[in-house]
Amino acid sequence: MTEAYKKLEARFHRMGVLSDAGQMLHWDMAAIMPEGGAEARSEQLATLSVLENELMNAPEMGDLMAAAEDESLDAWQKANLGEMKRNWVHGTAVPSDLVEKMSRAETRCEVAWRKARADNDFKGLLPKLQEVLDLSIEAGKAKADALGTSVYDALLDQYDPMMRSDRIDSLFAELEAFLPDFTSEVIERQKAEAKPVLPVGPFPIETQNAVGLDLMKAVGFDFNHGRLDISHHPFCGGIPDDVRITTRYDENDFTSAIMGVLHETGHAMYERGLPKDWRNQPVGKARGMTMHESQSLLVEMQACRSEEFLTYAGPVFKKAFGGDDAAWSASNLHRLYTRVEPGLIRVDADEVTYPAHVIMRYRLERALIEGDMKLADLPGAWNEMMQKLLGITPTDDRDGCLQDIHWPSGAWGYFPTYTLGAMAAAQIFAAARDANPAIPDALSRGEFEPLMNWLAQNIHSQASSRSTDEILKDATGSILGVDAFKTHMHNRYGN
Amino acid sequence: MTEAYKKLEARFHRMGVLSDAGQMLHWDMAAIMPEGGAEARSEQLATLSVLENELMNAPEMGDLMAAAEDESLDAWQKANLGEMKRNWVHGTAVPSDLVEKMSRAETRCEVAWRKARADNDFKGLLPKLQEVLDLSIEAGKAKADALGTSVYDALLDQYDPMMRSDRIDSLFAELEAFLPDFTSEVIERQKAEAKPVLPVGPFPIETQNAVGLDLMKAVGFDFNHGRLDISHHPFCGGIPDDVRITTRYDENDFTSAIMGVLHETGHAMYERGLPKDWRNQPVGKARGMTMHESQSLLVEMQACRSEEFLTYAGPVFKKAFGGDDAAWSASNLHRLYTRVEPGLIRVDADEVTYPAHVIMRYRLERALIEGDMKLADLPGAWNEMMQKLLGITPTDDRDGCLQDIHWPSGAWGYFPTYTLGAMAAAQIFAAARDANPAIPDALSRGEFEPLMNWLAQNIHSQASSRSTDEILKDATGSILGVDAFKTHMHNRYGN
Numbered sequence: 004m005t006e007a008y009k010k011l012e013a014r015f016h017r018m019g020v021l022s023d024a025g026q027m028l029h030w031d032m033a034a035i036m037p038e039g040g041a042e043a044r045s046e047q048l049a050t051l052s053v054l055e056n057e058l059m060n061a062p063e064m065g066d067l068m069a070a071a072e073d074e075s076l077d078a079w080q081k082a083n084l085g086e087m088k089r090n091w092v093h094g095t096a097v098p099s100d101l102v103e104k105m106s107r108a109e110t111r112c113e114v115a116w117r118k119a120r121a122d123n124d125f126k127g128l129l130p131k132l133q134e135v136l137d138l139s140i141e142a143g144k145a146k147a148d149a150l151g152t153s154v155y156d157a158l159l160d161q162y163d164p165m166m167r168s169d170r171i172d173s174l175f176a177e178l179e180a181f182l183p184d185f186t187s188e189v190i191e192r193q194k195a196e197a198k199p200v201l202p203v204g205p206f207p208i209e210t211q212n213a214v215g216l217d218l219m220k221a222v223g224f225d226f227n228h229g230r231l232d233i234s235h236h237p238f239c240g241g242i243p244d245d246v247r248i249t250t251r252y253d254e255n256d257f258t259s260a261i262m263g264v265l266h267e268t269g270h271a272m273y274e275r276g277l278p279k280d281w282r283n284q285p286v287g288k289a290r291g292m293t294m295h296e297s298q299s300l301l302v303e304m305q306a307c308r309s310e311e312f313l314t315y316a317g318p319v320f321k322k323a324f325g326g327d328d329a330a331w332s333a334s335n336l337h338r339l340y341t342r343v344e345p346g347l348i349r350v351d352a353d354e355v356t357y358p359a360h361v362i363m364r365y366r367l368e369r370a371l372i373e374g375d376m377k378l379a380d381l382p383g384a385w386n387e388m389m390q391k392l393l394g395i396t397p398t399d400d401r402d403g404c405l406q407d408i409h410w411p412s413g414a415w416g417y418f419p420t421y422t423l424g425a426m427a428a429a430q431i432f433a434a435a436r437d438a439n440p441a442i443p444d445a446l447s448r449g450e451f452e453p454l455m456n457w458l459a460q461n462i463h464s465q466a467s468s469r470s471t472d473e474i475l476k477d478a479t480g481s482i483l484g485v486d487a488f489k490t491h492m493h494n495r496y497g498n
Numbered sequence: 499m500t501e502a503y504k505k506l507e508a509r510f511h512r513m514g515v516l517s518d519a520g521q522m523l524h525w526d527m528a529a530i531m532p533e534g535g536a537e538a539r540s541e542q543l544a545t546l547s548v549l550e551n552e553l554m555n556a557p558e559m560g561d562l563m564a565a566a567e568d569e570s571l572d573a574w575q576k577a578n579l580g581e582m583k584r585n586w587v588h589g590t591a592v593p594s595d596l597v598e599k600m601s602r603a604e605t606r607c608e609v610a611w612r613k614a615r616a617d618n619d620f621k622g623l624l625p626k627l628q629e630v631l632d633l634s635i636e637a638g639k640a641k642a643d644a645l646g647t648s649v650y651d652a653l654l655d656q657y658d659p660m661m662r663s664d665r666i667d668s669l670f671a672e673l674e675a676f677l678p679d680f681t682s683e684v685i686e687r688q689k690a691e692a693k694p695v696l697p698v699g700p701f702p703i704e705t706q707n708a709v710g711l712d713l714m715k716a717v718g719f720d721f722n723h724g725r726l727d728i729s730h731h732p733f734c735g736g737i738p739d740d741v742r743i744t745t746r747y748d749e750n751d752f753t754s755a756i757m758g759v760l761h762e763t764g765h766a767m768y769e770r771g772l773p774k775d776w777r778n779q780p781v782g783k784a785r786g787m788t789m790h791e792s793q794s795l796l797v798e799m800q801a802c803r804s805e806e807f808l809t810y811a812g813p814v815f816k817k818a819f820g821g822d823d824a825a826w827s828a829s830n831l832h833r834l835y836t837r838v839e840p841g842l843i844r845v846d847a848d849e850v851t852y853p854a855h856v857i858m859r860y861r862l863e864r865a866l867i868e869g870d871m872k873l874a875d876l877p878g879a880w881n882e883m884m885q886k887l888l889g890i891t892p893t894d895d896r897d898g899c900l901q902d903i904h905w906p907s908g909a910w911g912y913f914p915t916y917t918l919g920a921m922a923a924a925q926i927f928a929a930a931r932d933a934n935p936a937i938p939d940a941l942s943r944g945e946f947e948p949l950m951n952w953l954a955q956n957i958h959s960q961a962s963s964r965s966t967d968e969i970l971k972d973a974t975g976s977i978l979g980v981d982a983f984k985t986h987m988h989n990r991y992g993n
């Protein structure tokens with residue numbers, strides 16, 4: 004008998020479909036909606052959220068979950084019931100008027116942030132950002148009570164289920180014990196070498212687009228179930244059966260758009276590979292942002308910035324853009340794509356200095372959430388930490404604490420997943436290569452099947468059936484750790 | 499006290515927002531969705547419909563409407579309550595399992611139709627089309643009981659509220675008393691004249707697109723609240739604050755894409771001009787398909803195929819496409835755009851022969867709905883009527899009874915609105931010109947403000963505050979009739 008469980012499945016299916024509708028409307032909003040559509044769109048999205056919330060808060064949900072506990076369920080059904088509960092705790096912990104207040108404050112603050120960033124006006128943003136912070140703390144407290152965690156961990160749990168800050172502290176401490184000296188060494192060594200040759204543009208947008216589409220196909224993207232479009236902020240949106248990725252092009256720079264497309268293709272392949280039988284059930288969703296970021300970074304950083312793949316890509320680029328042989332050689336491209344240099348902007352950072360950007364944001368947001376720092380002191384604290392971790396100081400807040408959308412949009416607890424994802428990517432890629440030593444060689448021919456088959460089986464199809472650590476343990480032999488990332492750093496950037 | 503009324507407003511608002519979300523998802527599906535997204539999309543759309551249906555069928559709705567009747571409402575609130583009731587009757591007449599069955603059968607039949615049309619296989623489509631017809635009749639009967647109309651009129655009422663078939667019979671009879679002889683005369687006369695010069699292509703798609711965008715701006719389309727995209731079937735979708743129109747381009751033919759864009763822009767201007775204060779209330783919606791089609795045909799047929807507008811457009815086209823002066827003269831363009839020739843395909847028909855296409859579909863669908871004809875006899879009846887009304891006979895069903903998507907998709911009762919809309923367009927344009935004689939002259943300078951201001955005030959902003967006839971009476975001095983259309987025919991095509 005699985006009567007209660009089946010009822011829950013039907014309810015979560017409906018919530019899942021509503022969320023799908025919201026995802027598609029979100030994509031449209033971010034990618035192609037005219038500005039004047041914003042008001043109506045936010046009404047649509049809010050209404051879908053409210054309906055989803057009403058379904059989640061139906062009075063009989065708790066009883067159904069209790070009854071389902073006693074039913075005879077298989078492993079995936081059990082895991083699904085567990086995920087239902089997790090979603091239910093998150094979805095019911097925060098009173099609906101607070102949810103609505105947050106949604107409004109975040110939209111307001113996000114809009115104000117765009118202007119404040121352009122005007123380099125942190126003070127102007129401060130009251131609105133304070134409101135978002137205060138409401139996030141209030142919601143975090145409610146979730147912390149329900150989850151039995153600290154406030155910060157409750158926020159973190161929204162993006163990376165089961166991850167806790169003490170774990171992050173120790174992982175990041177390991178990174179910090181190793182990265183600063185390593186980074187200096189790499190920079191010194193790269194300085195001593197000849198500079199890589201920059202391919203000379205312009206690189207016509209049409210051609211970049213065509214190359215991007217070809218490489219997406221090579222990775223295995225199925226254009227019957229997705230699209231590539233242009234948007235100001237590249238992202239991966241949509242749903243598993245209709246994945247929408249976006250990029251932006253710069254005629255004078257071919258490197259960022261194409262690597263951006265490959266990065267988003269990694270996200271897309273994860274979504275596509277989620278188990279078809281569990282669509283719109285909690286257990287069928289991606290495991291969380293650490294795992295999601297691991298899949299984009301695995302494709303971009305591990306696979307596509309490897310000398311093997313660049314051996315394949317060089318001639319493809321040369322054929323598309325023409326120009327000098329020297330610029331398109333695998334070794335030159337590899338040096339270009341692995342250049343290390345501390346910079347102010349996170350999204351432009353290389354693989355080696357990126358963790359420092361994340362670590363400082365993690366420290367700062369914890370201090371703000373835990374009340375150890377005032378929001379007004381953020382710019383000073385930011386610049387100080389930037390100097391300490393990366394040896395440079397922003398000349399203004401635009402390139403400092405105003406650069407990211409996360410905090411104004413209420414995404415506190417999100418930043419750590421970028422670097423946890425990079426660590427997971429290194430660990431997963433190493434395991435895939437161990438399991439199938441033919442993977443690097445296949446990449447040098449532009450063949451992703453061996454890699455993608457392994458990922459499909461060991462990561463993508465696992466969805467949320469187990470925790471990130473459990474999936475990693477089964478796939479790689481150990482839970483999330485720093486070792487593989489360190490090895491990757493040494494292999495790619497070391498002597 | 500307007501307590502019950504306000505409660506109804508809140509409920510209809512929520513339904514309206516859900517419907518908006520569905521509209522945007524529909525646009526995406528028709529314009530840009532990859533095929534593999536269809537299954538998930540139909541789930542999303544079905545779920546939104548089910549939720550809307552559940553809200554409409556809430557047990558307290560009847561009581562709230564009765565209570566609101568006794569409240570003191572202003573004219574628009576009263577009209578809104580009236581429209582709420584109309585929607586409620588339509589929305590609750592048909593049992594939800596029948597609604598679901600219809601939705602499934604229509605989707606199946608629409609998919610089968612695409613193949614059957616390509617394969618010229620009416621017999622293959624027959625069982626699925628029969629299912630759609632039977633279910634439509636069943637639903638029509640339920641609505642007929644609730645509305646107190648005939649079955650056909652109940653279906654018609656979905657697309658053109660308050661329109662009835664006896665009215666259509668007498669309007670179409672007037673047309674038929676005049677059109678056949680008139681058409682023959684026009685064709686004879688045009689045969690005797692020199693043929694218009696065809697501008698020589700190719701007409702690059704980019705250039706066509708740029709010209710289309712410029713003309714949309716001239717008409718008054720606000721790109722902050724809408725987009726122009728490419729799709730296989732041109733249409734106007736989206737919502738008033740985010741209108742999405744589409745077109746298709748042919749490098750060898752510049753006439754159809756640009757006139758198509760102007761046609762859809764007419765639809766879009768109506769949507770944009772609906773009263774902002776009544777968004778997502780039934781009274782704030784477009785009045786129906788007759789009025790909607792009147793607005794597209796007014797822009798395309800009345801305004802943009804006039805010699806005045808073509809005086810402006812000729813030089814615009816010449817500048818964009820280059821080529822021979824003779825081809826781009828206003829008089830040549832006008833002759834080109836008013837060429838009359840009976841053809842097999844409705845969507846390619848000229849203004850003079852178009853009504854015959856509609857009249858025959860109206861007769862045939864009534865016979866099918868009223869049980870006077872078997873579906874298996876449709877191809878024969880079609881060809882016979884085509885020969886009788888237009889003097890030509892299709893050589894296959896592909897260009898005969900399989901050409902339109904309406905019946906396979908369950909849209910019985912829709913066809914008459916095309917020709918009713920053409921009549922309304924003539925009537926409205928004549929009234930606008932009478933009210934502001936400067937309109938034609940302005941069009942010859944590419945200025946649409948005088949026309950659009952009059953339409954905004956007299957048609958667009960009136961939304962569903964009154965019936966089509968009442969709005970027409972106030973705007974033009976009389977209810978829907980054939981006179982203005984006849985006058986237009988004589989002025990444009992007569993001696």
